[in-house]
Amino acid sequence: MRLLVNQFFRQLDFQKTTKSTTVAIGTISTATKRTIPRLSAMHSKSGQHNQQLQALPEAELQSMLEFDRTHLWHPYTSLAKPLPTYAVRTASGAELELETGEKLGESLITNIKSKKKKKEVDGMSSWWCAVHGYGHPTLVDAATRQAQTLSHVMFGGITHAPAVDLGKALLRLMPTATTAAANITSNDNNNSSDNNTAAKNTAGHIIATTPNTLSSSSATDSSLECIFYADSGSVAVEAALKLAVQAQLKSSLASKHDRSDIMTVRGGYHGDTWNAMSVCDPVTGMHHVFGPSLPRRIFLPPPMTPFDAPELLAEDRNALDASFEQHSGTVAAFIIEPIVQGAGGMRFYSPHYLHHLHAHCQKHKILLIFDEIATGFGRTGKLFATNHTTITPDILILGKALTGGMMTLAAVICTRYVAVSLVGNSPFMHGPTFMANPLACAVARASCDLIATGAWEAQVARIAVLLEEGLAPARVFSGVQDVRVLGAIGVVELREPIKDMAKVQAQFVELGVWLRPFGKLVYLMPPYIVSDEQVRKLTSALCNVVEHL
Secondary structure (H helix, E strand, O other): OHHHHHHHHHHHHHHHOOOOOOOOOOOOOHHHHHHHHHHHHHHOOOOHHHHHOOOOOHHHHHHHHHHHHHHOOOOOOOOOOOOOEEEEEEEEEOEEEEEEEEEEOOOOOOEOOOOOEEEEEEOOHHHHOOOOOEOOHHHHHHHHHHHOOOOOOOOOOOOOHHHHHHHHHHHHHOOOOEOOOOOOOOOOOOOHHHHOOOEEOOOOOEEOEOOOOOOOOOOOOOOEEEEEEEOOHHHHHHHHHHHHHHHHHHHHHHHOOOOOEEEEEOOOOOOOOHHHHHOOOOOOOOHHHHHHHOOOOEEEOOOOOOOOOOOOOHHHHHHHHHHHHHHHHHEEEEEEOOOEEOOOOOEEOOHHHHHHHHHHHHHHOOEEEEEOOOOOOOOOOOOOHHHHOOOOOOEEEEOHHHHOOOOOOEEEEEEHHHHHHHOOOOOOOOOOOOOOOHHHHHHHHHHHHHHHOOHHHHHHHHHHHHHHHHHHHHHHOOOEEEEEEEOOEEEEEEOOOOOOHHHHHHHHHHOOEEOOOEOOEEEEOOOOOOOHHHHHHHHHHHHHHHHOO
16 A cells, blocks of 8 residues: 555656646635645756656567557557557646657557657647646645545545535536526527526626526525536436436326436437447447447437527427427436537537527426536636526536546536435435545545636637637638637538548647547647647647648
């Protein structure tokens, strides 16, 4: 055990010596504020990090890569024919540091050059989670301090300060329901409800209208305030779906309706575990691999109304109306990624769609689940994508950026009505081993403190302008179908899928950027602390490669 603790601290001490960006203190907690001056000074010691981590000897590097290729699966790859991998030495700010040329291709080690460091600007935020960049002193210090006292303990029958403190921090950030706001009505054919003026809370965030009419008249019952911690986004989706079905089945005992079906839209992505897969797009997702063994869901067409459209398109309105008319009697919940369909296609759609969807959920007493795992904590230009609307869901799912990318943690947050009035005295039947892990909760609390300063708003707005400017040349490329930007998300959609992903990946690495395209999409979701120069490097590299595809 002591060996494990020592290894953990050595890794954190190493991260502390890496270069980082200036931290805006603002409303950061007192404990966090005390550590920032000391840690910022440590991060200003240029070159110290390079002296501590020596390059791997060539033989050791070859051995590592051979073992990786032979024994370790990587996401969405074949172990029999793996894609090339690149060994990362360390990460700092918005950069990944690689060994130059250590690429594992079809042959064992295709090209190992000198041990000169090669830094890549990360355009992916490690799959959208490292919003504060790498080695951020506030997060590293939170992990260090928590590991010294309580790194893990079971959450069954036990609680601890990190879980409680994180819960309080999350609820301060939540969209706040108010019964004073006008409800959305399902027969509003003129979209007047879509144009409700949203009130603002003290933090300047939208105060959403009352959620599902399953909720009681109590403002407390209709607020997002009951939290279930999970250990990953996919597990959180599983928990949210189970919660909705358990609540509705209990409620339906009196109404004699069997409400256990789940509705969603095509083009979505919600994770890789069993039920999460079942609500991903049935064509571009993983349904073809697992066939009829996956649970059957009810799929609507993907939202087609553009993000900035003045009103809901008739095709979206008609699809919603028809589907709810046909299936509402058996449906427990509707799950959707608000505003941005992420890994299912990186598509942006109108808040009007969510308003009309919400109206149907109210009318038919169906629980509305917003999956904000990818969009939460500022990525779309609002603190939550939900805040582009004047509604709030019955259940909200968070993950990815919750810990600033330091470690895995997710949360399911629901109204008290769902947690108490529907589920009642029955225990909610879910309990991950690492639920509310104290180490992850402490880091997540520190990340929420950084978010609470509001610095992300200017950062995301700045990135959006740079993405618009930098990706504009791609609009005229013959192989490009569309270019779109929302917040700190930039997407170039090609007319045809990329045929040789390994080759394209290598081209990006050679240009000094880390991008991970999929299908027809080449996209950017950089850390918020990325510099203007780094964003320009990302967009320039993307255009350079895409132009010649």
